[in-house]
Amino acid sequence: MKLSSLLHHHGLTSNFAHDPEISSITADSRNVGTGCIFVALKGTKQDGRHFIPLAVAQGAAAIVQAEEAGQHYPSQQTENGHTALIITLPDPARFLARSAALLAGPQPEHIAAITGTNGKSSTADFLRQLHQLRHEKAASLGTLGLISDVSLPPLPSLTTPDAVTLANTLAALKAHGVNHVALEASSHGLQQHRLDGVAITAAAFSNLTRDHLDYHHTLEAYRHAKLHLFEKLLPEGGLAVLNSDMDGESYQALCEIATRRKLNLRTVGATGKTIRIVEAIPTPQGMDLTLQLHGRTLPSLHFPLPGRFQAENALLAAALCWDDDKEAEAIINLLPQLKGVPGRCEPVAHLPNGACAYVDYAHTPDALEHVLLSLRPHASGRLIVVFGAGGDRDKGKRPLMGQIAAHLADEVIVTDDNPRSEDPATIRAEILATAPQAKEIGDRKKAIQTALAGLKEGDVLLIAGKGHETGQIIKGETHPFDDRTITATLAKELA
Template identity: 35%
Template sequence: MKFAELIRPWIKGEIPDCEILGLHNDSRQIKPGFLFFAYPGAATDGRLFIAQALEAGASALIYEPENWSAASQLPSEIPSVALPGLADKLAEIAERFYREPTKKLVVSGVTGTNGKTTIAYQLAQAHALLGERSAYIGTIGQGEVSALQTLANTTPDALCLQELMYSYEQQAIKQVCMEVSSHALCQHRVDNIDFQQAIFTNLSHEHLDYHQTMEAYAAAKAKLFAKPTLKWSIVNHDDKCSALMRAAVQSGQIISYGIQEGADVRALRWEVSLAGTQLEIASPWGQYQMRIKALGFFNIYNALAVFSSLVAYGYPVEQVVSVMAKLQAAPGRMEIVAQEPYAIVDYAHSPDALENVLATLQKVKKGKILVVFGCGGDRDRTKRPIMGKIASQYADIAIITSDNPRTEDPLAIIDAIEAGISVKNNLYKIPDREQAIAKALSLADKDDIVLVAGKGHEDYQQIGKTRHSFSDQAVIRRIMN
């Protein structure tokens, strides 16, 4: 696309022209013919790397002029354009460059504190099983579920996201099921994505280091439901924030799900075991018996959301019920890695998620419950004692260890978690995560359950600014073999 054609909506007057072959805001990813976007970000200022982008072959530059005194030193070799508020316009520019890819796709967005990954991942699985090519975007990667590739963020930045959507359209993928984080909604990453479905899971204590208050956190989530392209909004009837999501809806129909009276799609009865969950559900389309492989009370909600989304889209209900029984859990989500003792890995890293998982295991246990967990460094500190309290309430033995300590002192994080624990008879503090897992497995009898929580699918541990190779699943298998 020509540079002038691309930026004509924002720039008046004569625009120097050249061919644009790609877009990027990272000078290290620039290739010959790319347009480089230079603006201040959370960690660094892209305007400091204009020379590197030019050296890599950038053919044009758009920069943020506000609070920048070096504009007079811009290179003369390539067209350079100032665009105030550039960061908030990236999605619109990228959508224009990639020729509005989401208008040719069916995009479902899932937002909430817990359950996003499971719902989006299983939705993508289900569409594929029902005969439509689908892609997933979220915490565990992007692409077709059989061949996921890694991502840096739950929701990629606006440039990457539009490029992904374009690549899916070129591959004849029809369905895109993506997690939508509150950060992405606030930072305009999902602007100019034509969502047809929005799904709300729940809202609980998380990301207050960013949003400051629960009210601001909830308002961020509600932005997804204000999208004018929505045909369906699917909300958790039982969550206290569902009314806020409903109030934000501007178009389409609303379907509620839950277990309480008044939900459109409602679980009437259920039976949970380590082998899975049997459900009886009532819906506007009839009453059905449904089996899912996932265990856990919270997975009942996830299943109801997936079921509602698929039927709303138009699949025959009987086919949806059949497919639900085939869906695999997302990696690191109540993943049973070994038996005798049961060793389960889960991504639970918020107070609500940890409580949900431990409460579920209490209902299916035959022996003791041992939990190994920590809290991430450089993240919300207020949740640490809360998670300590929850672990001590539900687990017979708690082992506090390191999660991703990042630049914080691991022992200081552990002490903050311990502050929430009043009875410390069966408490261990082992900063080395592998040693902590080994200790839990050595203490467990064959009928016990060892829950390793917090990292789930992650294959690394971040200590300082370095990511070291580390997998909870691999450690468990190595120790138990």
């Protein structure tokens, strides 16, 4: 594609005498070659403008950078015998995402983006499963990577991949005949415009609670980043699905956006108008659900996973799945066939005395509260929790998580999560400040082993915080550590 054509797609005109052929675009100078546009983005740790000379020397056809008031920019730059055109724009990140999508090619026809503090991974995976149960080729992208019934290279372990990777992956899925995609939309990805080139047709919002304040600083800014999905990226008239039981301020803002933009609004939950949970009775293998669809009570069904929050995520997925309301009941009837998502309230060990252990990704106060409340009905004995908190992240949630654990669990063991560059003992102390009766065992494996050894008949153990992760980050190094495998192995040794 000629540079002039690419600029035309953005409503821009080209005044350059030279009109190079563009074959790729990147924000990573290491990937620059002939025919490439290098977009110099300013990140939290590095400024892409520092790499412009390197990108030009490697043969970049053009450089895109942010314009700043009062600054004069040359029309081109030469390095090592190579000359690149210089383009200044108010929003280079948006240009990157939209251009990457244009260069990558067509995307799947149905792309649902799911946002919220908790539940994104489960909802995306459940939606993929529902499509596949309907014999439709489908994929999910997010924290768990790329999961599909077609074979493609793995994605980086980010909730929302970078814009170029995302565009190329979507185009590859389309080329392989996949037309239904469920995509996690993180607040970071939304604020950094990584999804601005995605042809989203539906969007869901699970909930909003405290998280990522180290990045967004305030809950209002965090909410605003997530609302961008419904305010700007979902086209007018698109499908919006909400958990009606989320906080009132977020719910009201979403309803106002839906009304103003004429979105097709569906709500689920205890107060949902599309799918309402009338009753959820815990059972040893999950729960029995009584639901209403548009006010009509449906026959009771068995949902095979523990935790009401998992049922809520499954209903979000179901409401995203149908185009015609006539299909709704048939899709809801598929819920008993759903399988659990790795590291999401996942049962990983059963002891001979009837005690059991679960692993969950809960790493926010709200998520920890929900999973503990969900597991309580399954514990005829005690409810024990082992957890920690990540380093280099929002410190304010640590005492909140300690308080919740102390209030909802019968026994608490505070251990290390991913301390990263912080002192692990300091992180534990901040949690223990509100859970003074908790045991402190820094070594995570020893903490799990101690908890398992103390389990009695009817006890339930929750190991929270890392879920599906297979590594523990300490002082910049990732050490192999999988809560699920370690817990299962230790339980077998005890048995």
